[in-house]
Amino acid sequence: MALLLRRLKDCTSFGSTEGDLIPTTPRVTTSAGDEPVATVIDGKSIAEEIRSGIAEEVCRMKDTIGKVPGLAVILVGQRKDSQSYVRNKIKACQEVGITSLMAELPEDCEEDEVLSAVSSFNDNPSVHGILVQLPLPQHMDEERILNVVSLDKDVDGFHPLNMGNLAMRGREPLFVPCTPKGCIELLLRYGVEIMGKKAVVIGRSNIVGMPTSLLLQRHHATVSTVHAFTRNPKEITREADIVVSAIGVANIVRGDWLKPGAVVLDVGINPVEDLSSEYGYRIIGDVCFEEAVQVASAITPVPGGVGPMTIAMLLSNTLDSSKRAYGFS
Amino acid sequence: MALLLRRLKDCTSFGSTEGDLIPTTPRVTTSAGDEPVATVIDGKSIAEEIRSGIAEEVCRMKDTIGKVPGLAVILVGQRKDSQSYVRNKIKACQEVGITSLMAELPEDCEEDEVLSAVSSFNDNPSVHGILVQLPLPQHMDEERILNVVSLDKDVDGFHPLNMGNLAMRGREPLFVPCTPKGCIELLLRYGVEIMGKKAVVIGRSNIVGMPTSLLLQRHHATVSTVHAFTRNPKEITREADIVVSAIGVANIVRGDWLKPGAVVLDVGINPVEDLSSEYGYRIIGDVCFEEAVQVASAITPVPGGVGPMTIAMLLSNTLDSSKRAYGFS
Known part of the structure; x- marks a missing residue:
């Protein structure tokens, strides 16, 4: 934007x-x-409540198994709005004890460099969620890049397999996209x-x-x-x-x-x-x-x-993903 | 049913x-x-027209590259309605020159036998479409079985990845489910x-x-x-x-x-x-x-x-799949 x-x-x-x-x-x-x-x-207050619950869970995880969730963010280019969104996400991670990793790539980098950043996060067992900040520069194939994100780290829930499972009755997506999930959460609360x-x-x-x-x-x-x-x-x-x-x-x-x-x-x-x-x-x-x-x-x-709910749901998806990865409940 | x-x-x-x-x-x-x-x-007439067009394409394919499309059907159990649907599908294949293969399994067979039938069709290069006739017997995990169907042979378009790509703008599913596709075709025609x-x-x-x-x-x-x-x-x-x-x-x-x-x-x-x-x-x-x-x-x-459009679209999806497999256009 x-x-x-x-x-x-x-x-x-x-x-x-x-x-x-x-x-x-x-x-x-x-x-x-x-x-x-x-x-x-009051989405702000509800999001705070949720974040505080997540912080407690992260503590409990750390105390019990000595691990914390990890979120990796890939930012390509210098868009001010994207930088701001990413900064907010990283700050939110820090506040709840989720480790954040970041790959910043220049606007004119090759698509392969982005793909390789994704792959490296895919292979990193301390990363449980991977975010590719959108939009990507025009010369990149967004679909190709998003398809490479490991399904069990797709905390944005943007992979078509996740979407298909969201659409189908009797199926469960691994992750529900953050903003829609935040909307439903507000209605429920x-x-x-x-x-x-x-x-x-x-x-x-x-x-x-x-x-x-x-x-x-x-x-x-x-x-x-x-x-x-x-x-x-x-x-x-x-x-x-x-x-x-x-x-x-x-x-x-x-x-x-x-x-x-x-x-x-x-x-x-x-x-x-x-x-x-x-x-x-x-x-x-x-x-x-x-x-x-x-x-x-x-x-x-x-x-x-x-x-604020969008970011809270991102943290929630990342926590859920790490629990799945470590078999922690 | x-x-x-x-x-x-x-x-x-x-x-x-x-x-x-x-x-x-x-x-x-x-x-x-x-x-x-x-x-x-008049869906019946339109479906006939479509089937006749498919028959011509199958002929052209056979004349040009010596290959024809192949559809494999897996039928588990003895439901009269399922048997009838499968019979109609196989008859429709024969009429347009599409080779049909069939695996019939007893109601009380193991899930693994169904999975192995699917796998064998997945590996068969002369099969371009695989249909698992639904519903499966109660004791079987439908989701698990459908997930095994090779994506590029999922002519029913029921795989969640196909559904996700159908839901998402800017994405193209490999196959559109037959009845919905038939509905749109009627509207367009x-x-x-x-x-x-x-x-x-x-x-x-x-x-x-x-x-x-x-x-x-x-x-x-x-x-x-x-x-x-x-x-x-x-x-x-x-x-x-x-x-x-x-x-x-x-x-x-x-x-x-x-x-x-x-x-x-x-x-x-x-x-x-x-x-x-x-x-x-x-x-x-x-x-x-x-x-x-x-x-x-x-x-x-x-x-x-x-x-009648549903079956015509199944034949159309199978033809498209074989064209993709053989690089024939």
Whole structure:
């Protein structure tokens, strides 16, 4: 994602999706009149709770078998956003006692150098998770590189075999992709019933939208996937009990896109110009928060909603992977 | 699928789904008044056309490189319906010049015997497609057996890696499962636009419903999947431009489940008692044909709709696989 900044009026703009870039406190609108105001789902606190549980488990593992989980990250090139995501992931590892290893390669390196970095992490028994930070430079075959990541270290869950097992009933993927897993975790922890509910997922990317649809369906929601070719996204979204937006268009989901009482998870991470901010920009979601909070029963803010959960789930997947590798339970 | 027969009044009953069992001519209702009557999609003719094209390709392959495609079928046990399906598949192979091999194993054989049959077909260079007829006997681990089928011979497309590649944008599965592929082929050949249309798939089985949803989404439809936990299937289905029913419940989709002008593909194959028939039963679909034909713009009959397409697509996948194996184009 390029940090493409655009001027915007409130509740109209464009952007893209990933883990939170700049953690700041969301602005929660309070109602002026008697209108209902949604519960703001505190992803940051829940993610902290989860991370603290992971830290305890890592301690227990270290005390019991003298081992800790290890996560390896491969970063190619100098994209500021990618560097920031990677930094956040490594910092999060350190905080819970997961060892992190990093391979940094220049933008113009050969594909074979990336492949060889992956292979070396595949062969390293103290590495239990391997992340290739996306996007890779244009000249590289992303599919070829991701296919080389050992299946039992694919903590991102992006391997097609993992996706297939996520799609198929009666099968279990080794890893569930982090952002979708984080979304479901938020719903479960806030006691939102999924089974039998109508869910709309806006966006169908391989890393968020599509696996979120599959995962909601595994939880027996009736899922509709809305995307760029959908003719009446507003009408379809307005029927949903649960809305997950992961399309990377700032403020596209307005208040009148929502059924009163809907639960809204906003995966969008869209940088918009804000000269009053220290960085000259701020991050907003796909959902027009000020409007949605008046209609929804619960909503995630951006930042501080789904974003922190993504990293917590990455740590959780890495811990699970190391437990599998060491036969530790 | 057991050939479980139930008495039923018109447009109410239960059953299950697979390829056509008994090819008979469907009863097409003609309108008494000015009501619109749907085009009946002639899957049988289209499948014949496709099979005839395949036969020509097999001839050309034989003339050019002296090879023909080969399909191996593994049948475990004595289920009448499975035997019938397998017989139809083998007959279809013979008609287009595809060599068929068959391994028949007794109901009480060991799982290892099935695995060894699969392995031997995996190693046989004249076999380009391997079918394990489902369901397998209860005591067998279906997942374990299907996982052994060589990926490049998985003409059913049931391997999770194939499913994952079907789900992911920018990826190509080696094989698309036959019934979903047949459904799309019918839509394309009848000039039904898919992109941007609202599609509802009723059922989410690994072999039909789920991959059909994924495939419709690959063609840029806005897809909703309806299943046993869906609370208002009628209302959801009534919004669809394209309805694919693969839930195996006879006549569950009534006329008032359909939007006027919808295109309806009926994958259901439900045996119901019919003492006037030679076999004592007849096959009906998931859709109440007599009602639906008055509402839809186009509809597949049962039998003679999607069923024949399934076998045609199996032959097509086997041909494609052999072309890949021999580098023949």
